[in-house]
Amino acid sequence: MVAAKKGLEVRKSPPSPVGRPRDPEVDQAIIAATLEIIAEGGYEGLRVADVAKRAGVSKPTMYRRWPSKTDLVIAALQTTPPLDRVDTGSLRTDLVALLTQFLSVAESAPLAGLLAALAVERQRMPHLADVLDPFVVERNRAFVQVFQRAVARGEVDPDSDLSLAASLVAGPVLLRMFFGGGTDPETVERLVEMAVRSIEPR
Amino acid sequence: MVAAKKGLEVRKSPPSPVGRPRDPEVDQAIIAATLEIIAEGGYEGLRVADVAKRAGVSKPTMYRRWPSKTDLVIAALQTTPPLDRVDTGSLRTDLVALLTQFLSVAESAPLAGLLAALAVERQRMPHLADVLDPFVVERNRAFVQVFQRAVARGEVDPDSDLSLAASLVAGPVLLRMFFGGGTDPETVERLVEMAVRSIEPR
DNA sequence: AAAATACGTTACCAATGGTAACGTATGAAT
DNA sequence: ATTCATACGTTACCATTGGTAACGTATTTT
Numbered sequence: 001m002v003a004a005k006k007g008l009e010v011r012k013s014p015p016s017p018v019g020r021p022r023d024p025e026v027d028q029a030i031i032a033a034t035l036e037i038i039a040e041g042g043y044e045g046l047r048v049a050d051v052a053k054r055a056g057v058s059k060p061t062m063y064r065r066w067p068s069k070t071d072l073v074i075a076a077l078q079t080t081p082p083l084d085r086v087d088t089g090s091l092r093t094d095l096v097a098l099l100t101q102f103l104s105v106a107e108s109a110p111l112a113g114l115l116a117a118l119a120v121e122r123q124r125m126p127h128l129a130d131v132l133d134p135f136v137v138e139r140n141r142a143f144v145q146v147f148q149r150a151v152a153r154g155e156v157d158p159d160s161d162l163s164l165a166a167s168l169v170a171g172p173v174l175l176r177m178f179f180g181g182g183t184d185p186e187t188v189e190r191l192v193e194m195a196v197r198s199i200e201p202r
Numbered sequence: 203m204v205a206a207k208k209g210l211e212v213r214k215s216p217p218s219p220v221g222r223p224r225d226p227e228v229d230q231a232i233i234a235a236t237l238e239i240i241a242e243g244g245y246e247g248l249r250v251a252d253v254a255k256r257a258g259v260s261k262p263t264m265y266r267r268w269p270s271k272t273d274l275v276i277a278a279l280q281t282t283p284p285l286d287r288v289d290t291g292s293l294r295t296d297l298v299a300l301l302t303q304f305l306s307v308a309e310s311a312p313l314a315g316l317l318a319a320l321a322v323e324r325q326r327m328p329h330l331a332d333v334l335d336p337f338v339v340e341r342n343r344a345f346v347q348v349f350q351r352a353v354a355r356g357e358v359d360p361d362s363d364l365s366l367a368a369s370l371v372a373g374p375v376l377l378r379m380f381f382g383g384g385t386d387p388e389t390v391e392r393l394v395e396m397a398v399r400s401i402e403p404r
Numbered sequence: 405a406a407a408a409t410a411c412g413t414t415a416c417c418a419a420t421g422g423t424a425a426c427g428t429a430t431g432a433a434t
Numbered sequence: 435a436t437t438c439a440t441a442c443g444t445t446a447c448c449a450t451t452g453g454t455a456a457c458g459t460a461t462t463t464t
Contacts, residue, residue, distance in 0.1 A: 019440025020430040026442085044326045048421060058443050060423075069421065113325035119318035119380035124246045136381040161392055164374065168396060171373030172366070174380075178321035179338040190363055194370060198400035221409025222461040228411085250452060260412050262454080271452065 022065075029055040030062055034076040042110035043073070043117040070121040073114070074131050083142040091150035095169060095192040098142055103173070103183060112177040140166045147199075160199040169195045224267075231257040232264055236278040244312030245275070245319040272323040275316070276333050285344040293352035297371060297394040300344055305375070305385060314379040342368045349401075362401040371397045 033055040037046050048069050052059045066072040083105075086097040105111065122128045143166035150156040156165075172191055176183050183191075235257040239248050250271050254261045268274040285307075288299040307313065324330045345368035352358040358367075374393055378385050385393070 017440080018432055018438070020432095020442080022441065042325065044322075047419090059421090060444090061442055063422065064441075067422095110325065113322055115380075116318050116321035116325070120246075120315055120322060122381070123244065123312065123315035123318070133382050160396075164389065164392055164396070167374035167377050168370060168393075168400075171375070171377040172369035173373070174377050175369050175373040178317075178376075179324070180335050187366065190366055191370075194362075194366070194400035197402075198396035219409080220407070220463050222411080222463095224410065249450090261452090262413090263411055265453065266410075269453095 026055075026057055026061060027065060030057055030065070030072070031076045031079055034072055035080070038073070038076070038114065039109050043114045044110075046073070048072075068121075068125065070118065070125065070128055071131065074118065074128065074135065077114075078131075078135055082139060085142060086146065087149065089153075091146065091153075091155045092192055092196055094146040094150075095143075095195065096188055098146060099169060099173060099183075099188050099192065100185070102170075103188070106177060115174070116178055140170065143169060154201065155196075156199050157201045165195065165199050168198060228257075228259055228263060229267060232259055232267070232274070233278045233281055236274055237282070240275070240278070240316065241311050245316045246312075248275070250274075270323075270327065272320065272327065272330055273333070276320065276330065276337065279316075280333075280337055284341060287344060288348065289351065291355075293348065293355075293357045294394055294398055296348040296352075297345075297397065298390055300348060301371060301375065301385075301390050301394065302387070304372075305390070308379060317376070318380055342372065345371060356403065357398075358401050359403045367397065367401050370400060 030051060033051045034046070037050055037054065046069070048059060048062065051072070052062055055062075062072065066075055083098060083101055086094050086101075088094050088097065118128070118132055122132055140163070144162050147156060147160070147162040147165050151158050151160070151162070169191060173183050173188075176187075232253060235253045236248070239252055239256065248271070250261060250264065253274075254264055257264075264274065268277055285300060285303055288296050288303075290296050290299065320330070320334055324334055342365070346364050349358060349362070349364040349367050353360050353362070353364070371393060375385050378389075
């Protein structure tokens with residue numbers, strides 16, 4: 001039957017869309033231009049028109065891909081590599097290494113303004129949570145993995161909420177990035193020390 | 203000598219400004235309208251023109267007092283009362299009470315968007331840090347005091363960095379307000395438990 | 405009375421995110 | 435080869451909104 005045949009064809013992947021296909025290089029150029037401009041001037045310096053010009057692309061073309069500037073930024077963020085995995089054999093040194101790495105990334109791009117801006121937009125446009133939260137969770141995974149290995153080594157109480165433990169080290173750093181002074185290496189050490197004690201076995 | 207006399211007169215307070223004095227009720231009306239509108243629609247819903255209209259005041263008059271919308275918001279925030287002091291005799295219950303109180307405030311006004319927006323503006327306009335950071339420090343004082351009393355009771359290692367300890371409880375809550383899920387009462391309990399363990403004496 | 409400042413009114417401006425319309429290019433299906 | 439559907443650029447917009455300028459009137463000090 002024709003119906004049956006159609007049913008099979010629909011399951012082909014990709015479903016063979018009709019019409020002119022999108023140029024993948026356009027996506028790439030837009031994302032690259034976005035990241036460049038953010039690196040240069042932070043989120044505050046990001047203008048849609050500038051991205052279009054640098055990518056050699058028109059504004060409508062951008063909006064055909066992402067419904068808003070914020071969606072574009074999140075898409076660009078998602079193409080950046082996660083934190084390097086660390087495994088020194090000690091929870092303490094693992095955490096210090098991760099936090100230090102995170103702080104150096106945060107300095108290279110003005111990450112404080114970027115994250116704060118995304119938090120703002122997340123309030124106004126609920127659909128952003130669907131895209132942004134997984135990104136945040138993914139970035140947290142490095143911390144969670146470090147804690148998991150510590151559990152396996154017996155350094156950590158196995159009943160601990162590891163996701164919460166990750167927030168316990170990332171949260172204060174973020175708080176200080178947003179308001180009040182930054183986080184110097186000594187503070188990192190103290191913070192890690194406290195976090196470790198907060199979940200060590202009794 | 204005239205010069206000496208002038209020198210003395212300059213030290214009078216106030217220095218008796220000439221010209222029509224500002225109407226204090228105008229300040230009051232503007233601040234009140236700002237807080238109302240924030241309570242209704244969050245920072246996202248705050249329009250300078252709306253504040254002016256509700257306060258029965260002109261836009262130029264607002265800008266004569268505060269150089270930007272963000273300065274106005276911070277000024278309005280500064281008129282809000284700090285967290286109630288709590289003193290239950292136990293660090294654990296004190297912290298739970300404070301955090302719970304903070305979370306209820308955060309829900310009444312859409313505080314997440316407000317704080318995130320201020321963090322964004324703080325990046326762009328460095329002078330805001332001078333006004334915003336003291337406000338944040340002040341709000342942290344309630345936590346620090348709770349820790350101080352715990353030190354006096356011997357519940358806390360006296361070598362602890364109490365300001366950092368405060369960040370340890372406030373940071374994760376803020377992180378969850380900005381991204382990912384909120385903070386339910388059970389999470390508050392777990393968080394406090396971890397914080398307490400992180401600074402208890404050995 | 406003069407000088408100085410506050411305030412309202414009105415009218416702006418610049419920046420910027422986002423769209424509409426239309427013509428041309430490019431691919432798939434028939 | 436023709437048709438259909440979509441991508442893309444160009445151009446021209448629009449609405450919103452934070453912030454100012456100019457000017458006349460009201461208030462206060464000196």
